Structures are given as structure tokens and as C-alpha cells.
Amino acid sequence: MSELSLLVLLPFLAATLTVAVPGRAASLGLVATAANALLVVSLCREIIARGAVEQVIGGWAAPLGITFVGDGLAAVMLAMTAIVSLAITAQAMSTPGRAGFWPLWMATLGALNGLFLSGDLFNLYVAFEILGLAAVGLTALAGTPMALRAAFDYLTAGLAGSLLILLGIALSYSVTGRVDLETVVVLTESSNGRIALALIAAGLAVKAALFPLHFWMPAAHSSAVPVASALLSALVVKGALYLALRLSIEGGAGAEFLRSALAVLGTGGMLWGAWNALRAERLKLLVAHSTVAQIGLIALAIGVAGDPLQNGLWTAAALLMLSHALAKAAMFLAVGRIAEALGHDRISGLNREELRPGAAEFAFAIAAISLVGLPPTAGFIGKWILIEGLVDEGAVHWIALLLLGTALSAAYLSRVVSRCLRGGPHVSATAQRLPWRSGDVAALGLATGALLLGLAAALPLTLLEVPFA
Amino acid sequence: MTAFVEALGLAMMLAGTAFLVVAAIGVWRLPDLLSRLHVLTKADTAGVALIAIGAAIHVQDVAATLSLALCTLLVAVSGATTGHLIARDQFNPSVADAEEGA
Amino acid sequence: MLPVFDVVLAAAILVSAALALWVRDRIAAVSGFLVTGLLVSLSWLRLGAPDVALAEAAIGAGLTGALLLRSAHRIPCAPSKALPPSLWCAAGALAIAISGAIVWTVTSFGAAPVYPSLVADNLPESGAQNPVTAVLLNFRAWDTLLEIAVLFVALTVVIMVAPARPRTAPLGPLVQPFARVLLPLTVLIGGHLLWQGGHAPGGAFQAGAVLAGGAIALGLSGVIGSKLTRQNGLALLAIAGLAIFALAALAAEVLTGALLGYPAGEAKTWIIAIESALTLSIAATLFLLFFGPAERH
Amino acid sequence: MISEYAFLATGAGLVGLALLRLATSADLLMRVLGLNVLAVGIAMLLLVSGMGASGTDAVPQAFVLTGIVVLVGVTAVLLALAERIAEDRDE
Numbered sequence A: 001m002s003e004l005s006l007l008v009l010l011p012f013l014a015a016t017l018t019v020a021v022p023g024r025a026a027s028l029g030l031v032a033t034a035a036n037a038l039l040v041v042s043l044c045r046e047i048i049a050r051g052a053v054e055q056v057i058g059g060w061a062a063p064l065g066i067t068f069v070g071d072g073l074a075a076v077m078l079a080m081t082a083i084v085s086l087a088i089t090a091q092a093m094s095t096p097g098r099a100g101f102w103p104l105w106m107a108t109l110g111a112l113n114g115l116f117l118s119g120d121l122f123n124l125y126v127a128f129e130i131l132g133l134a135a136v137g138l139t140a141l142a143g144t145p146m147a148l149r150a151a152f153d154y155l156t157a158g159l160a161g162s163l164l165i166l167l168g169i170a171l172s173y174s175v176t177g178r179v180d181l182e183t184v185v186v187l188t189e190s191s192n193g194r195i196a197l198a199l200i201a202a203g204l205a206v207k208a209a210l211f212p213l214h215f216w217m218p219a220a221h222s223s224a225v226p227v228a229s230a231l232l233s234a235l236v237v238k239g240a241l242y243l244a245l246r247l248s249i250e251g252g253a254g255a256e257f258l259r260s261a262l263a264v265l266g267t268g269g270m271l272w273g274a275w276n277a278l279r280a281e282r283l284k285l286l287v288a289h290s291t292v293a294q295i296g297l298i299a300l301a302i303g304v305a306g307d308p309l310q311n312g313l314w315t316a317a318a319l320l321m322l323s324h325a326l327a328k329a330a331m332f333l334a335v336g337r338i339a340e341a342l343g344h345d346r347i348s349g350l351n352r353e354e355l356r357p358g359a360a361e362f363a364f365a366i367a368a369i370s371l372v373g374l375p376p377t378a379g380f381i382g383k384w385i386l387i388e389g390l391v392d393e394g395a396v397h398w399i400a401l402l403l404l405g406t407a408l409s410a411a412y413l414s415r416v417v418s419r420c421l422r423g424g425p426h427v428s429a430t431a432q433r434l435p436w437r438s439g440d441v442a443a444l445g446l447a448t449g450a451l452l453l454g455l456a457a458a459l460p461l462t463l464l465e466v467p468f469a
Numbered sequence B: 001m002t003a004f005v006e007a008l009g010l011a012m013m014l015a016g017t018a019f020l021v022v023a024a025i026g027v028w029r030l031p032d033l034l035s036r037l038h039v040l041t042k043a044d045t046a047g048v049a050l051i052a053i054g055a056a057i058h059v060q061d062v063a064a065t066l067s068l069a070l071c072t073l074l075v076a077v078s079g080a081t082t083g084h085l086i087a088r089d090q091f092n093p094s095v096a097d098a099e100e101g102a
Numbered sequence C: 001m002l003p004v005f006d007v008v009l010a011a012a013i014l015v016s017a018a019l020a021l022w023v024r025d026r027i028a029a030v031s032g033f034l035v036t037g038l039l040v041s042l043s044w045l046r047l048g049a050p051d052v053a054l055a056e057a058a059i060g061a062g063l064t065g066a067l068l069l070r071s072a073h074r075i076p077c078a079p080s081k082a083l084p085p086s087l088w089c090a091a092g093a094l095a096i097a098i099s100g101a102i103v104w105t106v107t108s109f110g111a112a113p114v115y116p117s118l119v120a121d122n123l124p125e126s127g128a129q130n131p132v133t134a135v136l137l138n139f140r141a142w143d144t145l146l147e148i149a150v151l152f153v154a155l156t157v158v159i160m161v162a163p164a165r166p167r168t169a170p171l172g173p174l175v176q177p178f179a180r181v182l183l184p185l186t187v188l189i190g191g192h193l194l195w196q197g198g199h200a201p202g203g204a205f206q207a208g209a210v211l212a213g214g215a216i217a218l219g220l221s222g223v224i225g226s227k228l229t230r231q232n233g234l235a236l237l238a239i240a241g242l243a244i245f246a247l248a249a250l251a252a253e254v255l256t257g258a259l260l261g262y263p264a265g266e267a268k269t270w271i272i273a274i275e276s277a278l279t280l281s282i283a284a285t286l287f288l289l290f291f292g293p294a295e296r297h
Numbered sequence D: 001m002i003s004e005y006a007f008l009a010t011g012a013g014l015v016g017l018a019l020l021r022l023a024t025s026a027d028l029l030m031r032v033l034g035l036n037v038l039a040v041g042i043a044m045l046l047l048v049s050g051m052g053a054s055g056t057d058a059v060p061q062a063f064v065l066t067g068i069v070v071l072v073g074v075t076a077v078l079l080a081l082a083e084r085i086a087e088d089r090d091e
Helices: A003-020 A022-050 A072-094 A101-117 A121-140 A145-176 A183-187 A191-208 A217-223 A226-279 A283-304 A314-342 A359-372 A378-393 A396-421 A438-453 A458-464 B002-029 B033-059 B062-091 B093-101 C002-022 C026-046 C050-072 C085-107 C115-126 C131-139 C141-161 C175-196 C204-221 C226-230 C232-256 C267-291 D002-024 D028-050 D058-090
Strands: A053-056 A067-070
Touching: A003 A022, A003 A053, A003 A067, A003 A101, A003 C141, A003 C232, A022 A053, A022 A072, A022 A101, A022 A458, A067 A072, A067 A101, A072 A101, A072 A226, A072 A314, A072 A438, A072 A458, A101 A121, A101 A226, A101 C141, A121 A145, A121 A191, A121 A226, A121 C141, A121 D058, A145 A183, A145 A191, A145 A217, A145 C085, A145 D028, A145 D058, A183 A191, A183 A226, A191 A226, A191 C085, A217 A226, A217 A283, A226 A283, A226 A314, A226 A396, A283 A314, A283 A378, A283 A396, A314 A359, A314 A378, A314 A438, A314 A458, A359 A378, A359 A396, A359 A438, A378 A396, A378 A438, B002 B033, B033 B062, B062 C175, C002 C026, C002 D002, C002 D028, C026 C050, C026 D002, C026 D028, C050 C131, C050 C204, C050 C267, C050 D028, C050 D058, C085 D002, C085 D028, C115 C131, C115 D058, C131 C141, C131 C267, C131 D058, C141 C232, C141 C267, C141 D058, C175 C204, C175 C267, C204 C267, C204 D058, C232 C267, C267 D058, D002 D028, D028 D058
Parallel strands: none
Antiparallel strands: A053 A067
């Protein structure tokens, strides 16, 4: 059996098993994520050694059938998912489980893997529906009225987004007569094809929480339980961003209109998210708004990179996605621990005298360094590649915007870090020092991973340089 | 012969349609729930049955006739039952309230 | 004659949809939606898609309608705030623009679909004579597998969040005999649709929906107690569909080297086996989606 | 030809109506209905595009079938969430 089929089917099988045998759900989840990681490692080695792999499902070649495409970009995304999923599983095993978490998490993993590998637009739509529903379930896991309301708004927004994607696919079918990914380049050639692409992109913008269609996101990401927030913020929105990047690649030079739109919306998101993060009163909300800003940054990176078939600037966007996934997952896990220790998550009450900052605060600080993009993090490398390329093109205004975004992210993240280091009286009487748990290891591991990824950036870059299938 | 059979089938279907139209007018014009139900269930069942007979005469096929008969049966049974349920709900609202209220 | 019918039908769909979306009364809105669904399934027939018409009538209008009716009274009306007319006009203009763009995109010159000839050429090997079944269970079975996964996730979420419902009172003396007629009939129709799916309109989804509809009627009439929904067996049956489909996909890969690639000449057997499992699992899933958990933990 | 245009206009009209309703209503049930109508409109566009001289293309038919099944799952989740929100508000 090939890695590709197992990558998608194992999580779904694990999901059904965790429902059938709820008592062993956690260990089943661990086995599945470990197996998933091993499969990804083996796939990456194969891709580096032999180039992109393709698998024709059922023996029916595209366009009639559906093809799995495992190229460098897909492999990097799969690796990102595998790393974060190990940490999420480790954290989830140490917290008391809620019914429904494991099947939903396994289904999310399967849907993400399916999404990254699929070479067919309609198939991508179905994968998005699994992802969206599972993400809503993870949001509602907390069970509080706020979380339920956020879950409802998330699902209506998500469904509207996927229906826009479906509308775009219907129009693509009517224009080109087919729906596999190779149709994208044909679509860019005619104005009615571009309408179809624009609809797909609009749906993706809703799903990726791209400004100004991010309205549902801060509530959903901040009211979920920590593990779920980490998952939603680090991985789920990446599905839509990945597809936006994929459309930009498949569309080639003709997708320039798409990239311009992404650049403009990305800039808006970067500034708006940063502004809200600067004003947020709750820690979780700050982190959620920072996700809006970071998504804006990634969209901006995709947007200004130019034709991916001509230059390698787009690899910056992939690196930024990778580093954001690790850092943001670490950050949400850490925030969960901080809130648990203090009994609240108000930023004004973060300073403390008697409890010195612990592993969680440390993890938060390292993740913040990675998000801001200081050397040697992968975020730094990503921004460096981008700025270097933009300097060559003489696009100074984009560079200025990038630097402004970086400065803003440093500003809002330092609100938290400086508070943690500052002394002062406690706000909550129930605050306590928590014992070490595997969750701390997960947050710290992810944060240091994001930090060190910069040193090992050669690995993802090698993968990304594998030519497209 | 065939022309006569054709005409018979058409007449049946026309009659059925007329029943349905009358039922629709009844639902629209009649004043209260019960009289509306009255016209709806009876005329509806009769109309569908007539159309089914007309169609069966037209196709002259055993399998098709069988499924048409099944359809008619289902409409008759479910029409009567839903009519009953709606009327019961009207007269005995406590049942519905108990369901919703709790 | 038929174009006139189509135009009337199209207009009726638009009017009933508008009614469903703008009428104030909850039940009237849901009824409007049901009528729209039935008219739409009629229009699918006119568009040459009887499989879809069956599915729309059974699932899109039938089951969705039942779900909406169940919930209509339990969801309170939001206080209706009058939107400023300027916003209304802007939204209206945008909607008209999008509709216009769609019409223009579809009518202006496009390439002919590439699929019909491909489907026709490969139909003999697919194991099904009905092209729609061939696409769903063979050419693009991967879509269908993910679709079953969607149902699985939906069921998981519903069981997790659905409110604990009070037991519904049995519906009175006339309903039980009705249910006794209905039960054999739904089994008969479901089986017929499943078997027919190989060569004529029908298939696992339509059959599963009919079975689920019958079971829901039985559940509402009190013939099936809430005991059944509480038992794990039904939930296991519901999730078995995804597990069996996924295992079959992998088993096919072991045998032929291609994921979901059925062994040559045996495609029909594989499709019927998978479809039978799916029918039961879909029926159980839809039934549980309607009733939810009897108790929440 | 006339039929085709009639159904095309219906599909586009349904999409427009649903989008308008989604944009102007805050009511939970209305949003669910609006999204369902939107899906029906898209399905109609797919089927109209698939019509050809030798019958309707089977692949978009399969897409629409898949879409219908996916939508009933999502609708069930939406309604369960909405009921739960109402229940929590009552308490």
C-alpha cells in the first residue's frame, strides 16, 4: 500500500475506532498520529529522492477520476500537520478527555491530509466540508453558551464559504467542462473563467479568515478549549491558505489578479488584526487576533510573490505557514496552561510576584520570537527570502508594509511577555503553580521547534524545490 | 380501440387533475382548519387515484401499474394519517404542548 | 408544450423559495421550503437527472424538511431589526450582480464537458450500467468515501451537542396501523432502490434515505421507543459505513495496486457489497441525526 | 433551449435570493433555510451546465447527489447547535 492512501485512510479508520472503543480513544489517537508521522517521513524521503509522486485513484486517470498529487509543497504541509498533530495528541492525552474530541480530531487529520494531496476541485470541496464540520465540533467541545454560539456562527460562515467554493466549481465546470486542478490554468485565460476563480477565492477567504471575512474567527478560536484552539488556528485555516497558494501555482502567470487581491486583503488583515490584538483585554483573544494578522501576512506573501513558475518567492509563504503553525499551536497550548494556572486570562492580571514564570510562559515567549520573525526562526528565513526577492524587484512599498507588520506583531506580543516578567500583586486568589505535564512538553517542544526550524530551513526548502508534478 | 383507450386514460387524468384543482381552491377559500382538511384529504386521495388509473391505462405495463398502485396506496394511507394528526393536534393541543414544553 | 411547463415550473420554484425565505411564520417558512424542494426535484427530472431527483425528494426535501419541522418551534425568532434601506439596496444590488454574473458566465461560450464520452467509454468496465452509480461508486468513489466521512463527522457533532429531548408522546391510535403498513413498504422500496441503482435511477443514498424516513415515522409514532436510539448498536451501524468503505478501499489496493481499484471483472460484486453496507449505515446515520442522543452526558 | 434558460435563470435567481436573505437576516432558522436554498441554486446551475445533446452528464449529477447528502449532515448539525443555544438561553 502506498503512503498516500494510508495517510488519508488511517485517520478515518482511527476515527471510527475511537467511537467504537471510547475507552481506548487516547491510545488509538496516539498510535494513529505516530503512524501518520512515520508515513510522512517516509513520503518526504521518497519525494526528495525521486521527485513528486502521483497516485491515480481506482485506476481512473484525471479528469474522469481523482489523482493524489504528492509534490514538495504537499509534503511540507503534511509534515507541518504531522509535527503539530504529535504535540496536540500529547497535550490532549494529559488533559481529561471530552467525549467527541478524538473522533473529531482524527477526522480533522484525515481531512487535512486528503486536502493537501487532492488534485481535484470537487474533491477539495468535500474535504473542506469534513474539515469545516470537524472544526465546528471542536469549537463546540467546550460546551459553554459562548462556544456554542461561536460554533454556530463558524458553521454558517464556513458553509457559506464552501458553498461559494462549490459555486465557483460549478461555474468552472460550465466554462471548461472539467473540475480537476489542471483546469485552473484554462480558467485564467477567459474572463468568465476568472469569475469562477474569484468565487472560489472568495470562499477560501471566508474559510481562511482573511480580512474582511474573518468576522467569525476570533470568537471561535478564543472560546474553544486550548487543544482545539491550537488545532483550529495552527492547522485548519492553513487548509484554505494552502489551496490559495495552490491556485496561484496552478494558475501561473494568469492568476496575477488573484494574487493582487490576496496582497490587498492580506495587508488589510495584517493591520486590522494587529490593531485588535493591541487592544485585546483577554490573552486568548489577543492570540486569536494575532492569527488574523498572521494570516494576512501569509496572504500578502502569496500575493506579492509573483508567478510561482517563474521565481521561488512563493516558498516564503510556505515557510511562513510552517512557522506560524508551530508557533501558534505552541502559543495556544501555553495560553491554556497560563489560564489554568492563574484562573483567568486577562492580560492586565498576568503580572505576579510569588509565582515565577514557568514552562508555559517560556513557551509563549519563544513562540512570540518565532511569530515576530527574529533570527534564527523559520519566520525570519521566510521574511528574508521575501524581502530579498522584493528588493530585486524594487517593490519598496511592500517591504515597508512587511516591516510595519513585523513591528506591530512585536508590539502586541511584547504586551504579554513584558507583563509575565514584571512583578506585581496577584489578581486571582486561586492561582497556583501547576505540576509538569506532557502538555508543557508539547508547548515547549513546538516553540523550540519553531525556533530551530530556521537553522534546519534547508530541509523544507529542499522539499519545496522539488518541481511540481 | 386504442384511440378509445387513450381517450379513457386522458379523461381519467383530467378528472383527477380537476379533483386536485378543486382541493387547492378549497384549501385556499374555506374558512377553518377542519373544512380545509376535509376537502384536502378526500379530494387529494381521489385525484391521485384517478391520475394513477389514467396513467396505468396509458402505459399498459404490469410493473408500472404495480408501482402506481403502491403510490396510490401510500398517498391514501399517509393522507388519512396526516389529516388525523393535524385534526388531533387542533383539538387536543395539550399533547403537542407537552411535547414541546418540557 | 413542455417549454411552457418548464417556464411555469421555474417561476414556481423562485416564488416558493422567496416565500420560504421571507414569510414570518416558522411553519409556513418550512412548508415553503418543502414545496420548493418538491418542485426542484420535479425540475431535476426535466433536466434529465432522475437519480438526483430521487435524492432531492428523499433527502433534500424529505429529511431536511423533517429536521426543519422538528426544530422550527424550538428555535426562537430573532428580534427583527429593520435594516437601513441603504444597506438593503446595497445587498440587493450585490445579489443581482452575482446572479447576473452567473447567468453571463454560464451562457457565454464554454468548452463542452469532457466527461460524457469518458463515462460512456469506461461504463462497461465499471460494474454498473447506471452512469451515475458508476461515477459515484467507481470512477469517483473517493468523493463518495469522503462524503460518508462528512456524515460520520456530522453524526459525531450532533451526538455531542444536541439537546436532550423529552420523549415524544406517542401519536395516537391511527398512527400505529399506519406504521405497520409503512414498515414493510419502506423495506421493500429501499431494497428496490438499492438493487435498481445498478442499472436505473436509484442507489445507496436514496435507499438509505427511504429506510431512514420509514424508521423516523416509526420512531415518531412510538413503535420504536427511545430505547433504541440510546443503544450503541445503532451508532455502531452508523459508523460502520465509513470503516467498511475505507477498509474496502485499502483491500482493493492490496489486490490491484490502485486505491479503490476493484479487481477486473468483479467490480459489480464490490459495488453491490459496498452499497449494501452503505445503505444500512446511511439509514442509521440519518435516523440518529434526526433523533440525536436520548440522553446527554 | 427555452427550458434551459428558464432553469438557468432559476438557479441564478435562487443563488441571488439566498445571498440576499443571508446578508439581511440575523435569524438562526432563516440562515439555515438560506444556505439550503443557496445549495439548491448551485445544484441547478451544475445540472443545467451538464445538459447536452445526448442526455445530462453523469459527473455533475454525482456532484449534486454528493452535495445533497453533505448538506443534510451540515443542516442537522446547524439545527442541533441552534436548538442547544436556545435551550441554554432558556435556562
